[in-house]
Amino acid sequence: MLKLWKVVRPARQLELHRLILLLIAFSLGSMGFLAYYVSTSPKAKEPLPLPLGDCSSGGAAGPGPVRPPVPPRPPRPPETARTEPVVLVFVESAYSQLGQEIVAILESSRFRYSTELAPARGDMPTLTEHTRGRYVLVIYENLLKYVNLDAWNRELLDQYCVEYGVGIIGFFRAHEHSLLSAQLKGFPLFLHSNLGLQDYQVNPSAPLLHLTRPSRLEPGPLPGDDWTIFQSNHSTYEPVLLASLRPAEPPVPGPLPRRARLPTVVQDLGLHDGIQRVLFGHGLSFWLHKLVFVDAVAYLTGKRLCLDLDRYILVDIDDIFVGKEGTRMKVADVEALLTTQNKLRTLVPNFTFNLGFSGKFYHTGTEEEDAGDDMLLKHRQEFWWFPHMWSHMQPHLFHNRSVLADQMRLNKQFALVLPRQTCGLFTHTIFYNEYPGGSRELDRSIRGGELFLTVLLNPISIFMTHLSNYGNDRLGLYTFESLVRFLQCWTQLRLQTLPPVPLARKYFDLFPQERSPLWQNPCDDKRHKDIWSKEKTCDRLPKFLIVGPQKTGTTAIHFFLSLHPAVTSSFPSPSTFEEIQFFSGPNYHKGIDWYMDFFPVPSNASTDFLFEKSATYFDSEVVPRRGAALLPRAKIITVLTNPADRAYSWYQHQRAHGDPVALNYTFYQVISASSQAPLALRSLQNRCLVPGYYSTHLQRWLTYYPSGQLLIVDGQELRTNPAASMESIQKFLGITPFLNYTRTLRFDEDKGFWCQGLEGGKTRCLGKSKGRKYPDMDTESLLFLTDFFRNHNLELSKLLSRLGQPVPSWLREELQHSSLG
Structure with missing residues (x-):
C-alpha cells in the first residue's frame, strides 16, 4: 500500500504542474488576443466635432460710445x-x-x-x-x-x-x-x-x-x-x-x-x-x-505699407493611400470630404482639395478602407492631384538617378514648387480630444491664432495635411471649414483658390523678387542637412570675403594673404577676370555646388581659412543679403581709398582696356556728364562715381552683418605701409600662426609698389596690369570730385565714429581741406 501511494503521489504532482502551466499559457494567450483585439478594433469615438459656426454667437449690444457706421474717411497720406x-x-x-x-x-x-x-x-x-x-x-x-x-x-x-x-x-x-x-x-x-x-x-x-x-x-x-x-x-x-x-x-x-x-x-x-x-x-x-x-x-502710411484683400488658399492632402490600417479613409469619410468641399465652394469659389498620392499603397488597408480608396478614384475628377514618390521614399535618399526616375515613372503610370505652410495637423493628430495641448489649442489656432495669422499675413497659403486627418475625427474638414468661416466673420478678405501651377505663376507675379533663390548654408539647419547628400561637405565655404570696391588695392591684399600658410584663396574663374563673382551676377543661379567647386577641401576646417575676393561685391545691392544668407558668420573686408582717386583710377583702367567711351571722352567729361548724355557715357560715369558712395554701401552691409564682422582697411596705409595693414587683417581674422609681413614684403623700385621678397634680393610681384603709371588728375576734375564727394565723406566719418572704427588718413585730410574751404 505504501509503495502504491509513492507511485500515485508523483503522478498527481506532475498533473498539477501541467495544469498550472496550461492555465498560465491560457492567460498569456488571452491577454495577447485582447491586446490584438483592442489595437486592431475601431476606436470607440465621441461624436465628430462640428465646424465653428457663422460669426459671433451673438449677444446684446450693450451701451457704450459706438456710433452708427459712417463712410470711412480716407487716410491722410504721408508725404x-x-x-x-x-x-x-x-x-x-x-x-x-x-x-x-x-x-x-x-x-x-x-x-x-x-x-x-x-x-x-x-x-x-x-x-x-x-x-x-x-x-x-x-x-x-x-x-x-x-x-x-x-x-x-x-x-x-x-x-x-x-x-x-x-x-x-x-x-x-x-x-x-x-x-x-x-x-x-x-x-x-x-x-x-x-x-x-x-x-x-x-x-x-x-x-x-x-x-x-x-x-x-x-x-x-x-x-x-x-x-x-x-x-x-x-x-x-x-x-x-x-x-x-x-x-x-x-x-x-x-x-x-x-x-x-x-x-x-x-x-x-x-x-x-x-x-x-x-x-x-x-x-x-x-x-x-x-x-x-x-x-x-x-x-x-497712406496704404503704402498695406496688405491686399485677396487671399489664395490651397489645401494639400498628402499621403493618399499611404496610411496604416485603422487610420485611412473609408467610404463615409470620402463622402464627407466631398460634402465639405462643396460647402467650402460657397465661401471660396472653386475650392478643391489637392491630393498627393503614392500609387504603391493603393488597396493596402482594411476592406472598408480599400472601398474608400475606390471611392476616391471614382470621384477623382472632383479633386486636384499631385504625385509623391511611387513607394513614398524620400528623393534625397536616392543616389542613383535612373532608379529615382524609375520610381517617378511608376507613379506617372498609376496616374496616367511653391512654399507650403503647416497648419497643426500631422499624421498622428487624428482625434479632436487627443489634440496636443487639448482641443482648445486647435480652436485657438483657428480663432485668431497661428493658422488665422498665416492667412492674414500671406497672400498665398498652401497648407500641408495628411490622409489620416480626413478619416477618424476628420480634423482636416473641421479645421478648414472653421477657419474659412472665422476669416469671413472678422475680415474683409476675399478668399480664392487656384490649381498649383496657376497659383505658382500668381505667387511670382506678386513677388517677382523671389524668382531668384536665396541660398543658405545647408549645414546650419539639421533638417536641411538631413536632406543634403551625405557625400557633400560645408567645409568648402569661405570664412571671409574681400568685397572691394574696385581699384582700391583688393588685389594686393589677395596676393599678400595668399602668402600665408593657413590661408587659401578660391581657384581663379576662367570667365570673370579670375574673380568668382558668385553673389553679384548670373553665376549665383548656378547654385552652391558650383560655388564650392572653386574651393579646395581644407586639411583642417577649424584652422584653415578659405576666402575669395570679388571687388564687384561692395556696391552691389543684392550681395550683402545673399552673402549673409549663405555665409552669416563670414568676416567682411573692404578697402577704402579717396573716392576721387578711385574714380580716376577706374577711368584709366577702362582706357587701358580699350573702352571706346573712355578713349573718346576726357575724365572731366565723364564725371560731369548730364542725365541727357548717351547711355554708354552715363554707364561709365556711374562706375566711376557710385562705388565711392562709401557710407551708403557700408550701411547696406551693416543691415545684414554685425559691425564686428566688418573690417575697413585704409587704402592709403595699404599702399605705403602694407605690413601694418596685414597685421590688422590677421588680428581681425584670428589667423594663426602670425606671419611677419615686414620680413615677407619688399618694395620694388621698378614696379613702384610692394612685392613678395625672395632669396637673392629678388621679388615676385603682381602682373603687368597692376601698378600702371598715368598722368595726374587735372585740377578741374579734382575740384569737381572734391565737391561731389564732400557730403558722402562726411557721412562716412559719422558712420565710422558710430562704429568705433578709426578714420582713414585720406579721409582726415579730405575733411580738413573741406573745413578750410
Missing part, C-alpha cells in the same frame, strides 16, 4: 515722395516679447523696418537724409518712452512727423506699479489701467478699418487682467476696439453706465497737434489687436 517706405521701431530691448511680435508681423508682411532701442535720454536716430524722410511710420513698443522724451528729442520727432505726415503707433502695457488712473502727459486723454475686460467689439465707424470686418459683440473674457482703457472728450480720438468691465471690476471714473463698452484701442485723428496716432491699451497677445495693428500700419 510719399519725401519718405522712404521704412518703419522705425523703438523697442525696450533686443529680446522684449512685444518688440519681437511687432517685428514678426512686419517681416511676415514683407514691410521694411529698422529697430532702435528707445532712448530714455540721448540722441534720436537720424530721421532725414538730405531732403527725404527716412521713415514712413514710427512705432513705440512702450508709449511712455515717447511721452516722456526730453523736450529736445520730443520736439525733433514731432516736427518730423508733422512735416513729413508720419504717424505713430504706441502700446501701453500696464504693470503692478502703474497708476490705476492718470492723464497721458501732454494729451487730452485719460488712461485707466490694470483692468479685467470682457465682451469685445469692433467700432464699425473707425476710419482705419481695412482688413478688419466689424462684427457683432463677441462675448467672453479678454486674456489677462492688465488691460488699459482710454477716455477723452476731445473729438480727435475715435475708439477702434471696445470691451466692457468684468463684473468684479470697480467702475472707472466718469458718468458712463456700468456696462459701457470702453476703448482698448483708440485712433488719434491728428486734430490735437497735427500728428495721427493709434494707441493700444495692451500688447499683441490678443489676436484682434494683431489684426487692428496691421490696419493701423496701412492707414498711417
